[in-house]
Amino acid sequence: MKRRSVLWLPAVLLLLAFLASLAFGEVRLALPEIVQGLRGRGSPLTVTVLREFRLPRSLVGAAVGAALAASGVVMQALFRNALASPGLLGVSSGAALGAVSVLASGMGRTLWTVPLAAIAGAFVSTAAAVVLARKGAGTDRLLLSGIALNALLDAGTAFLLSVTAGRLELNGQILFWLMGGLESRTVEHVIVGFPAIAMACVLLLPLGRALNLVSLGEQTAQSLGVDVRRVRSQLIVLSTVLTALATSVAGIIGFVGLVVPHLLRVLLGPDHRRLLPASMMAGAALTLACDVATRLLPGGLRLGVVTAFVGGPFFLWMLRTLA
């Protein structure tokens, strides 16, 4: 009973982080200015900064965080493995290779090409992982083909990175993308990311019970009347969509999908019907908070680096206290 009440905590954190991400930045704004600016009043500078710069960034950040955390919950349940993360089947590596190919070929000068190439790369690589694992159709095979594929895709990205090493500005853009970030997100990124992620999250929420059963093991779930094959493919598709979209608009952001589900499992218990919505909110909150940190800390710090800096030690601490 007591655990249920904890669900309000991620909601409050998300609200606070969202407000903070609207409030902090290079341009200092007071609270009344922020409220007025969002309504389109006040100085042109304030309105531009809030509506054109910060609001898209906050919306994209929230969607990305929610998507990665939800995808992490699904992967950990599906593979019954504490180390499972959204990128397990090669989704993020595929997205990275897609985006980096476009950047390296010099086609990254428009706003749409990089996100779309990332989405394409993510789906192609996940499809490959599924097809390659098909014969055995077990979770283990899927996991192994994911690992092999990840290595292959990462090698491809590393190859492109080394080929472009002589072109400092191109190399910079690629690294920028590989380390993830929410700087200069535009309405286009909101359009690519936000509605589809929201829809995938809504479709995922009713699958909480199925996730509970699947996480007991395939045979147990089967004997309890779950169509494991169907549920598993639904979950893989939704998880892929979420990670692909998140990566396509913000680059590779690690640790959110790994840490958030674990943390909330400690707070809320293993019931996925609560774990899913709570992880989505907490993932969004963590991503936004880390993004605010990149704005307040000295320049040049990337979001993917901050999430790892925050997530890594936290995770280790959690392991020690729980063991």
Added chain:
Amino acid sequence: MRPSWTIVLCALLGSAAVHASPRRVVSQTVGTDELLLALADPGQIAALSRFARDPAFSVDAKQAAAYPKLERDDAESVIRFQPDLVLAASYTEPETLTLLRRAGVKLIVAEQFESLEDVYSNIRTLGAALGHSDRAGELIRTTRARVIDLARKLNGVKPVRIQDLCDHAGAINVAAEAGLVGHARTPDERLLTWNPEVLIASDNEGPDLVTRLRQVPAYKHLPALRAGRLVVLPGSLLASVTHYRVAAFEALARELHPERFR
């Protein structure tokens, strides 16, 4: 009465000119920093790029310290200075350019900086935008004169085979630009077969470069390195995309053909 009329007229024209030309210019790249410092009135400069004060990249690092600099490269960091003109380059993040355009800021994006003619064209464009076409013309004239002067000095010299060790990625191969015989960077066995007479490196590589290169198998047998024929030039000059490139040519020529500069 006549002189006073002239003064009034000048004052009127002057204020009109000031209003027409931008008064708060923000430069987003080191290349445009150097052009802006060369062409603008100090009062026109609102902020310079993130690396403007870094001597590894900027020739004008000291001069740039007198102006505010961008803390980050994103759109909000730029708009904080409420610019009426922003200078960027083709390698600026496309998202940042889009956001700045949507904010209604006038943008000049330098697209080409491969050749000296590209540099002159950039100088001309910026000069016109700043209301200082005269200064732009003067800068181009003096730069052209320096190139001609250099060519005259080097007239008939025996070409020196050089190897550009410039690991500073994206740097222009100064040798090829200067019309001397040069090679692209390939530190491997082929280097031995080329057998360059002089090696060129950037000072951004740090001190003791010769000692360190002597430990690299591909380099240690090179006669040029054994004899210590290594020319170290400022990295900011080697990577320059502005009129300072001519200074790089001069520095290199001075090292390769000292007899012509006596």
